[in-house]
Amino acid sequence: MAAQREETQTAAEWQSTVAEALQATGFTGNVVQRTIDGIGTALRLDHRADFYTKLGGTTVAIKVLMVGSTAA
Structure with a gap:
């Protein structure tokens, strides 16, 4: 609390x-709003896909750490 x-x-x-x-x-x-969507929207189109790709990999890594498994 x-x-x-x-x-x-x-x-x-x-x-x-x-x-x-x-x-x-x-x-x-x-x-720029300090959210995933805000940052993604503010990026130039030629950088946006890379941003979401890297973010996706980070999200999977965090899930693995949280559950202690390599399954996504």
């Missing part, structure tokens, strides 16, 4: 810091 509270506080601090930086710099471009 405490870890979740700390994560929420950190996310709120990050959002505040980003908003302050955007205002200070006058940046008006698109801000």
Whole structure:
């Protein structure tokens, strides 16, 4: 429970810091959402497939570690 509270506080601090930086710099471009879909969408098309391919391999590796098996 405490870890979740700390994560929420950190996310709120990050959002505040980003908003302050955007205002200070006058940046008006698109801000990429820090999610898999947000990053994937922001990538150029010629890099997007590689991103998802590498991500898929990472996801499988994490599953293997979590279940202790090589079955995907």
